[in-house]
Amino acid sequence: MEFAFPWPVTNGEWGAFASAAAATLLGLALLFAPRISMRMLGLSTAESRPEATAEIRATMASFHLGLGLCCLLLGNQPFLYLALGFCWLFAAFGRLVSILSDRGFTARNLIVLVLELALAAAPLGVALGYVA
Numbered sequence: 001m002e003f004a005f006p007w008p009v010t011n012g013e014w015g016a017f018a019s020a021a022a023a024t025l026l027g028l029a030l031l032f033a034p035r036i037s038m039r040m041l042g043l044s045t046a047e048s049r050p051e052a053t054a055e056i057r058a059t060m061a062s063f064h065l066g067l068g069l070c071c072l073l074l075g076n077q078p079f080l081y082l083a084l085g086f087c088w089l090f091a092a093f094g095r096l097v098s099i100l101s102d103r104g105f106t107a108r109n110l111i112v113l114v115l116e117l118a119l120a121a122a123p124l125g126v127a128l129g130y131v132a
Contacts, residue, residue, distance in 0.1 A: 023068030
């Protein structure tokens with residue numbers, strides 16, 4: 001396999017590229033500025049639990065950053081885009097479960113749900129052949 005930075009060509013590839021870039025940027029923010037990122041997400045860590053910051057970096061940042069970078073660096077790989085799309089789709093599903101069962105029906109949750117669904121649709125459309 002040749003390692004080169006593949007630039008997107010079609011509109012579908014640009015959508016999947018944008019989804020991967022969003023995952024990468026979110027991962028970078030969570031890795032290098034976890035407390036600021038958590039505040040922006042409406043969450044906080046307890047001063048008595050410093051390992052919570054390690055969980056943010058290790059658990060939340062690692063998957064976004066790892067998968068996003070793989071998609072960006074390895075280019076138009078259908079299985080990578082499929083994995084990225086399913087990750088965003090399950091993030092949206094988790095948010096929907098929270099909206100329905102945790103009294104989380106807020107404007108912010110609805111906006112982020114729509115954003116996650118759009119970020120899932122872009123790479124899934126390319127991977128499944130619906131978008132060229």
